Amino acid sequence: MLNKKKVVVTGGTGRFGKVLKNYNTKKTYLFPSKKELNILKINSIKKYLKKKKPKYLIHLAGLSRPMSVHDTNIEKSINLNIIGTSNIVSVCSLLKIKVIYFSTNYVYPNAPGNYKEESPVYPGSNYAWSKLGGECAVQMYKNSLIIRACMTEYPFIHKFAYSNMFTNFIFHKDFIKILEKVLHVRGILNIGGPAKSVYNFAKKNNPNIKKLKIKNKKKTNIPLNSLMNLTKLNKILKKDRR
DSSP: OGGGSOEEEEOTTSHHHHHHHHHOOSOOEEOOOTTTOOTTOHHHHHHHHHHHOOSEEEEOOSOOSSTTHHHHOHHHHIIIIIIHHHHHHHHHHHHTOEEEEEEEGGGSOSSSOOBOTTSOOOOSSHHHHHHHHHHHHHHTOSSEEEEEEOOBOSSOOOSEEETTOEEOOOBHHHHHHHHTTTTTOOEEEEEOOSOEEHHHHHHHHOTTOEEEOOOOGGGOOSOSBOOBOOHHHHHHHHHHHO
16 A cells, blocks of 8 residues: 555645645655755765655656746756756666656647647647656656646636636646555556636636636747546546446
8 A cells, every 4th residue: 555655755845745745644755855855966866765765756846937937047947857857767767766757738739639648749838848858768767657747726826817728727635636546557647637728627716717818829838728638547547446
């Protein structure tokens, strides 16, 4: 069972990491600080993982928001999202630790949606390219799972939402319930919620949210249709319920 196995989580101070830390009450997760485990320093990673001997490593650490930082500071984006991930994979492959890497549904093209795990990828932003760069390192290590995630904070933090942007948003707290059921999976797995416009998703949480529409589609680097096919995920969850 999962609660008998150690799970190291990088990026525990991030948005999802904080929710995961507060959600878990069985103390099965370890959340090293940057001082304890620095993803840019191979020896730091080795020292910590050799000491803790986890079965799994969930790799959340990296650079995400604001999206513009991946354009204005390319070096930082590459270091944290590509090189840092490569370092994690290198050490985990030596120590036989399974890697669970959090990528994004933004690696898929801007249309037509319904993307399966084996669908062609074509990132539309530097952020998405940096996450795909991390995926390349993880793909080299077979004892791994790449999660193409679509999740957000609860409650919905924005005052407006787009009615013509379609995605598979799921709140962090609901995402965790799925995560603990898929750690045994290898390969690539899409994880998200039901297909909806961002506005319809947000409206359930906040009936007063303002509706906006993206008029100039060429000026946004966020996909207007990043809907994922969740058939593989649903089969895994159905099997888990038996």
